[in-house]
Amino acid sequence: MEALHPRIRLLWIASWAIGALVLAVGLAAVDQWFVDVPTAVIVGVVAVAFVIGIAYAVRRYQVWKFELQPDALYLERGVVTFVETAVPFVRVQHVDTQFGPIERVLGLSSVVVYTAGTRNADVRIPGLTPARARDLQDTLRELAVESEADDAV
Amino acid sequence: MNRLHPLSAVTYAIQYGFMWLWVPIVLVLVLGGIVGPVSPAWAPIAAPVGFLAGAAYGIVYYYRFGYRITPDTFDVSSGVIARRSREIPYGRIQNVDVRQGVLQRLLGLAIVSIETAGGGSTEASLNFVSESEANRLQEQIRRRTAEVKDRRRNRNRAATPSDRPDVDAVSSGDGEDSAVEAGTAGDEHVSDPTARNDRETGPTSEDRVVEPRRRRRTRLFDLEARELLLYSFTSFRPAAIAAAMFVFFLATDTVLDLFVMTAQPLGGPSAIGEGSPTSYGVLTVVSAINAILITYLLSVAYTFATYYDFQLGRVDEDFVYERGLLQRYSGSIPVEKVQSVTVTENPLQRLIGYAGLWVETAGYGPESSGGSQSAVPLARRRHIHRFTENLTGVETPQFRSPPPLARRRYLVRYSLVAGLLVAAVFAITQFTALERWYLAAVVFAAVPPAAHLKYVHLGYYVGDDHLVIRRGFWSRRTTVIPYYRIQTVSTRRSIFQRRLGLASLVVDTASSQTFVWTTPTIYDVDLEDARDVNMTSRKRLQSALRERARDDDLGMSADFT
Structure with a gap:
């Protein structure tokens, strides 16, 4: 993790x-x-x-941990409510890297993974170095393309 | 580019005319206050100018609005000054709805809305086209969407020819269809997949195959008078509360008079302002009953008008439905776009052994509440169960319950709510003439049954191809989610749940109904069970996707009766 x-x-x-x-x-x-x-x-x-x-x-x-598992991006987070989320790569619609003003000052960046779902439609991984964020974005994109399903929403 | 029905020019002119009417009026009034030479008295002259300008804009808008059916996309271009042209690929269309209000039905007009999964609103809306044009569009788009699908499927088949022979026989529920597809059409498409692209230019042999198929419309379900009445009387629409409020604000005095009048024989005051505390009490109680009754009747009338003459049918692999008394809706839902299926039952319906069936898509339906369509508003429970099983292929679920620990949790939760209620009543007694706040403690009597009822209606079933989740007492919903429709799965544990070793499993799908209904969640199961279901769902999602890629099974049957 x-x-x-x-x-x-x-x-x-x-x-x-x-x-x-x-x-x-x-x-x-x-x-x-x-x-x-x-x-x-x-x-x-x-x-x-x-x-x-x-x-x-x-x-x-x-508490915040994430991991690339064979089939899904897996995250654990939450102090009050502890949430473990699995985002299967097939379900990834697109991946963004973002950073806000404070993040920019601190030299951090976030990766946002979008799915077609309704509740966890965008999953954000904050606190990554810009290089790691870009790396993760590329990996996720490749994995998403690789596992693309033909059952378009 | 096709234009809308000429009458739309008139409606647009009137619409924009009234919208723009206010611009010069406001301008004159505001300027009149600031600049000397402009006088507010000019408003009567300014208003018609605004109206005319608006009307002209509306007419130009009509002339600048065009739509077209192309081989691959449905195009709409609109806008007078800023032009917008939009191309919607057929493969992305979720449903096509036709709507007719009372006036439009008299004039033979209809509104066509095209929904896709993206965005928060309707993708394209044509108001108005003629009735026949609406039906033509609906049918054309449906046919082309089906073609795109066929094409895609054939491409896949061409890619993996070894799997082909046994696939057709299995995948299509209808023997006749599969024979046609496998026998002639399928082979032809494989041999020359590009031929389909130029079908616009010349009729090929495929047309003969497609033509007879597209016209076949099968009745799946008609809502009978008895069921319609039962449905109207046993369901409640929150919209009725808003309607009742509206009526009250519109005719406050009349309604108050009515309330006073009905309460009078029972000991209410003869008029507001002259009565004793007891008679006011009677008035309050009687009025509350009155209000509830009126709201209920409004809800009954609304449901009746909405679901009057409900029909569900199928054309190829689409569901088509029609309903409505004053305003007529008709729409189509491609079977492959169905995300999940939900059976709803409220306590009344459970009592008489009836239930409803809803299908959820990722698009936005004509009822702005989201992409959930009633497939069967109300029918006998065993019919509904048969429909559900035929539609999804789910086996009869053997529900598992959360551990009894969950019930304890609800007991505590509802006790807290009851405690808060008593505290609130206590606060009220401090500031008003009311006394005996401790009488409110009777609400605690409702806590154990409430906790128990919530608990017994929870259930989940981990099937071979589907996850079935049941929850809710007031409106019990049993949702069937095929594994291959799962978007994300989350295990959630609040601090209270962690203490008890419980967890909730949230299964997210792409259906947009979740704004009204909560995301399907398995509440308060043991952590190991939750993790177990979580892993199972993920594994089965992968295997189901692999299987689907192999044989291109729809997974949903359009012929569910």
Whole structure:
């Protein structure tokens, strides 16, 4: 099983921190216009959110695993709900590599695998180095073409 | 390029006329407030100008809209200023629907919609064409889709000629068809696969083979009056709630008067605003019953009108259906596009021994709810089971239940819900004159039966070629998924499930019904069982695909009665 790049934790912490900041701004707004919220409470809430965020990111990183099995791409993920997904190569419609602004700063990239399904129609593997992402994309594409089925949706 | 029916020009003109009517009015009103010389009083003059401009646009739109049937694609080009031309390959078409409203039926018009799997909406919509043109299009597209399929199959056959002889006899359910295919058409196609491409130019011997086949329409199921009534009275449509609300908002005073009037003989107040707490209580109860009754009747009427004169038939390897009292729908679903089949039963229907059968495709159906079509709205349960077995070839399922631990889980879950409910009632009593919040605790009595009912209706069966999943008490759904239709399989475990060693298995298919119905899921089975089913499904998906590649079996039979 392959783990994600350790730097992904920074990404998750960063996005959680942004959430915590939004929360802080929201609380400040409530304090300003509606009810008095003591500054200590705001700081406390934000600090707690931040700590939870770090713990969550660390745990999430530990849990996130993926693997190319003979017939399918297999992933394990989820802190609260642990999900094991198998995406058979025959079912892959197309494969993308993507990266957002924070990912770009951290030098990371994601691979997104699309299927024709409805619930897990796009499966995202975050936290890959750009080289690994391109490599994985190529592999997946080759495997998908190789195992193409003739039962078009 | 063909044009739409000339009457569409009129409807487009009116439609765009009324749409554009508002542009100059708003413009005049807004500008009138800002710029001096423009006066809001110009609005009556501006409005007709807008209407005329809109009408002109509508007429031009009509002239710029064209569609065409080509050998390989169905082309639509539209747009006045920005042109869009779209080519839809026949092989990708999921279904072709024809819809007729009341007015359109009087005028002999119809709307044709073409659905493919991609995108969130109808791929091409022709409003309006004449009735005969609609039928011609439907038939033509169906025929060409079948041809594309044949061509593809023959190519495959040509690639692996060794498998051919025994395949035809097995794969096609209809002996007559297979004889024709294997005897003449099949060989011809193999010897010259390209000949099919130029069928447009000259009639070849193949035409003779295709012609008689395409006209044969077999009746599979007609919804009889008795079944229609049973279906109307035993099913409930959530849309009726919206309709009831709409009626209420439209005629609030009348409805309130009616409510007061019906409650009066039973001890309700003589008018709103003059009554005692008891009479208000009576009014509330009576009105609630009234509202439920009205909603139910609306639902009955809606179902009746929608499924009036429902017919299901087959033409070649397509299902064709027709239904509707005021608005007439007709559509076709290629059998090979069917993703899964679901049997639905609500408690009432279970009581009288009836059930319904639905087929799910990846396209978007005329009911915006998704690509699920009722194949048989309601019939006796044993008929439905026979239909399902003939349609999918699934063996009679021997359902396995989740471990009793799952029931304990539901017990806890529903207790929490009941607790929340009591808490909410307690909060209400704190802010209103109501007392005795603890009476709400009676809801706890419903918890054990609810948990038990949820538990006993869960079941799954791992068949040789299909996975069968049953769930739900209020609307019990039994979904039959052929392994080769599986897209992804996931094992999910929430923190609570992990504690109990349970897991849920989510089996995703390409049917788009999941926005209304949840993805087929086997809930709360032992982790080992879930993993086991997961691996089995994956293995059988691979072997089923290999088998299909070999013999090109449809896996679904179009002749299921």
